[in-house]
Amino acid sequence: MREGELRVVRAGALTTVQDLGRPGHAALGVPRSGALDQPAHRLANRLVGNPPGAATLETTLTGVCVRTSRAAVFAVTGAPAAVRAEGRPAAWASAVHLPAGGTLEVGAPTSGLRSYVAVGGGVTPQPVLGSRSRDLLSGLGPPPLADGDTLPVGAPCGPPLHTDLAWCQAPPSELVLPVLLGPREDWFTSEALRTLASAGFSVSSRSNRIALRTEGPPLERAVRRELPSEAMVVGAVQVPTDGRPVVFLADCPTTGGYPVIGVVPESGLAAAAQAVPGTAVRFVPTSRHRARLLSSRSQRGACYPR
């Protein structure tokens, strides 16, 4: 089948193209980027027969509406939202077939924050350093969608997945983040470590693809000198001068000058991607052994593991 295109009828508040990101260039100052809710991105691709690295649309808060130039199969995952195909209600987290010229409308999420829209063949704007992800920190990759844009779509790669029910975890009503302490937990007082493990935090409205910021009691430092800049990882819980922990997400900077008290394993970050501002947050210091168990369990999960 020849290549097609999507026309953006309604871009929504923030819709970006995302894939698995561009790891491997951090030494040049290039963030990893990529879909924030990776299990949702992977499931959407699986439902339409794409490989996991095909690019999807990541919507934020208000959904998106696209029209396809050719008959194509779509799937919407991530934050649950009303899906309409050709104006009629269609299934969420399931393959949806549209004829040439058909429109797919994804509404505002009923819970959670980010829905993912996959199309058979994936959207195929020009990759940058091996990825089509939009990196909002650096401005790499295709710009956020605007009304009237067109996006190229690749040739379909495989048959859609036939399933009546894809198992998906609901967006969290309370965000529980496992944390592996270090590398700089010794820069904090023992009281701060107790506070991190026991206090209630909440998701700040200043959160974005770069970081999930929190509100709550400040964490006090034991070491007051400046930290020489060091490399950051996705999932790092950095504590800036105001003492409120910040969880770094996919578009985070590659180096930083504030101490990292701990790191949330990748398997915990999909839930962070769906936590709306105001959601309660708890940090649970975890052993590396336990974190490995959680990760391997989530990798074994059916379709949409967390």
Place this chain on the structure above:
Amino acid sequence: MRLLPVGENSLLVELDTAQEAQSWYVELLRSRREGSLSAVQDIVPGDRTVLLYGVSGPPSALAALRAELGHWSPPGIVADSGPLVEIPVRYDGADLGEVARIWGVTPQEVARVHSGVEHRVAFCGFAPGFAYMTGLGEEHHTPRHAAPRTSVPAGSVALAGPYTGIYPRSSPGGWQLIGATSVNLWDLEREPPALLTPGTRVRFLPCGSPASRPAGTEGRQGRGERGQP
């Protein structure tokens, strides 16, 4: 040297000095080229650290890497090793006068000192292609502005702490601007796209005559995040 675990599968090598960190980075890259660090996804230098980001394989792979690194003692960097990049600079930045005052010299002397030493890219960050270059002596370290400018033009050559940096594109910034260059620091048509990669030696070539200007205070905003240029 200390080895600090980071998350599930990364390791931070912490050294006592920036020079040691740069030697370790060079040695780690050499080792990877020879195929012995193939399990490491990314090697990312910092000021006194090198991160081994994403060690694939079972937990024993990380433990084995830790054990191996414990025996390492990389040789110091040979002064003239690493590729050399020459960057023409007009020393006429908005903060040249202020830097001259901090150093206790004339603006012309700032340009002479800055272009008279060889700099070296210690690490990158802040933006793709933004390099933190060391080379200035301790007496020429420069505090950053308490409040960053809302916009610093692309190509600005700037100082903060022990570092020289060049803004690859226009962005907010709190570093002291001493000059400007028209060299393209980030070009996706180039491999790698960054002109200044860690380990690169840099010489600044003065072009045009340095103008003396009063310290600029325009365009500043409230407190920025420390650690950002």
